[in-house]
Amino acid sequence: MRVNHAGEIAAQALYHGQALVARSQATRELLLKAAREESDHLAWCETRLRELDSRPSLLNPLWYAGSFAIGALAALMGDRTSLGFVVETERQVEGHLDEHLGRLPAGDSRSRAILQTMRTDEMAHGASARASGATQLPSAVGALMRRTARVLTSTAYWI
Numbered sequence: 001m002r003v004n005h006a007g008e009i010a011a012q013a014l015y016h017g018q019a020l021v022a023r024s025q026a027t028r029e030l031l032l033k034a035a036r037e038e039s040d041h042l043a044w045c046e047t048r049l050r051e052l053d054s055r056p057s058l059l060n061p062l063w064y065a066g067s068f069a070i071g072a073l074a075a076l077m078g079d080r081t082s083l084g085f086v087v088e089t090e091r092q093v094e095g096h097l098d099e100h101l102g103r104l105p106a107g108d109s110r111s112r113a114i115l116q117t118m119r120t121d122e123m124a125h126g127a128s129a130r131a132s133g134a135t136q137l138p139s140a141v142g143a144l145m146r147r148t149a150r151v152l153t154s155t156a157y158w159i
Contacts, residue, residue, distance in 0.1 A: 001111060004100065004118070005045035006057040006156035007093065007149075010067040011038045014089060017071025018082050027079040030132055034086070034125045041121065044114045051110070057156040070148075083134035088142050090126030092149060094119055 015035035022028040049056060057063070074085040097119040104112055 001045055001048045001052060002054060002057055003153045003156045004097075004115065005042065005049060006060060006063050006152060007096070008038050008042040008045055009057075009060045010063045010152060011035075011089070011093070012042065013064040013067035014071035014074075014085075017068040017073075018075040018085070021072045021075035022082065023075075023079050027083065027132065030083075030128060031086070034128070037121050037125070041118045044118070048111060048114055058159050059155060063152060063156070080133050080135045081137070083129040083132055084137045085141075086129035087126045087134045088137050088145060090122045090129070092142075092146060093122045094126070096149070096153065097122065 012035050015031045015038065019028045019031040019035065022031060046056065071082075071085075075082040097115050101112060101115050101119070104115070
């Protein structure tokens, strides 16, 4: 759950960075709406961490700062590219959540319910960005995003 919490910190930061630099009000509103929904996810993960007698990643400020900068950089390339970044991010998050759901103990229905709801919301964020004119990112960008996410997930698990 710590990894999911760190991912929600990063998602909020991405959307905040993108919204700051968004060119159109419609894109800014879409990003801020997604960030608000990520706040709900963050709260659910935080509550679940406490229930599991665990703690958030100590590196959360780093995840936020780095993700904010990445989001702002993506948005500097224009709204359509920024929305494409949302589509790719959410596609990768959906895959992560699928993997996590597959590894959960069968009896952990509370975590399962949280992750399934988050998955549904993440898919909706991607679909909304796609419907708003997202461009397809080059495959190299997706690969770089996967490597970056792997650093976050593997590090947040331990620290």
